[in-house]
Amino acid sequence: MPSMMTLPPILDDRPPLPVRPTPHERDGRQPTTTGGCPHPRQHATTADPSTLEALRRVIDHQIGPRAAGAIYQNSDGAFEVVAVVRDPQRARELLKRRCAQWAVIVKDVLRPGAEPFIVGSVWTTSDRLVREARHGPSGGDAMSTVTRLTDDERVALSSKVAKANKQSEQGRPGEPRR
Numbered sequence: 001m002p003s004m005m006t007l008p009p010i011l012d013d014r015p016p017l018p019v020r021p022t023p024h025e026r027d028g029r030q031p032t033t034t035g036g037c038p039h040p041r042q043h044a045t046t047a048d049p050s051t052l053e054a055l056r057r058v059i060d061h062q063i064g065p066r067a068a069g070a071i072y073q074n075s076d077g078a079f080e081v082v083a084v085v086r087d088p089q090r091a092r093e094l095l096k097r098r099c100a101q102w103a104v105i106v107k108d109v110l111r112p113g114a115e116p117f118i119v120g121s122v123w124t125t126s127d128r129l130v131r132e133a134r135h136g137p138s139g140g141d142a143m144s145t146v147t148r149l150t151d152d153e154r155v156a157l158s159s160k161v162a163k164a165n166k167q168s169e170q171g172r173p174g175e176p177r178r
Contacts, residue, residue, distance in 0.1 A: 062102070062122040062123060063084060063102060064127065065123070065133075066084060066104055066123065066133075067081060067132075068081055068082065068083050068084060069131075069133040070132055070133040071129075072128060072129050072130055073127070073128050074124075074127045077108055077109075078108070078109045078110050079107065079108055079109060079119075080106060080107045081133070082105040082106060082107055083104075083105040084103075084105075085103040085104070088100065088101045088102070091103040091120070095118060102120070103118050103119070103120050104118070104119050104120070105119075106118075
């Protein structure tokens with residue numbers, strides 16, 4: 001009597017199992033001649049001017065009124081815009097995101113000595129412009145003429161942000177509490 005531990009003899013007269021049909025994408029069974037990517041990226045050689053204009057308008061809408069020298073506030077605090085980067089390649093490097101089209105370099109105005117940092121958040125209805133961008137004498141970018149808040153402006157802005165945060169914590173009438 002055979003033991004339960006021994007395997008039955010292998011029968012060589014059985015036919016091999018059928019192979020599934022070849023799928024539409026490469027699964028490693030077929031040799032590749034193009035480098036192994038089933039769907040290589042297609043790069044457009046020329047862009048349609050209407051598409052570029054639509055993309056520019058979308059980016060303008062996402063950035064909103066943020067320009068160098070502007071101060072805005074949201075639920076995270078109040079920030080002064082140091083620079084707006086519209087070069088997609090540079091924005092991708094700064095934000096470490098493959099799809100970034102723009103970036104905003106800001107500085108927290110409520111913390112003295114705060115270091116500038118990069119954000120890629122879009123302008124929303126909860127963002128509020130505190131001060132418009134100040135333009136230099138040439139009327140161009142205010143990068144070199146970014147101003148600092150006075151102590152009185154900092155205190156007033158800090159109390160506004162605290163009040164806005166308190167209202168958002170309490171909830172608005174007709175709005176469910178989070």
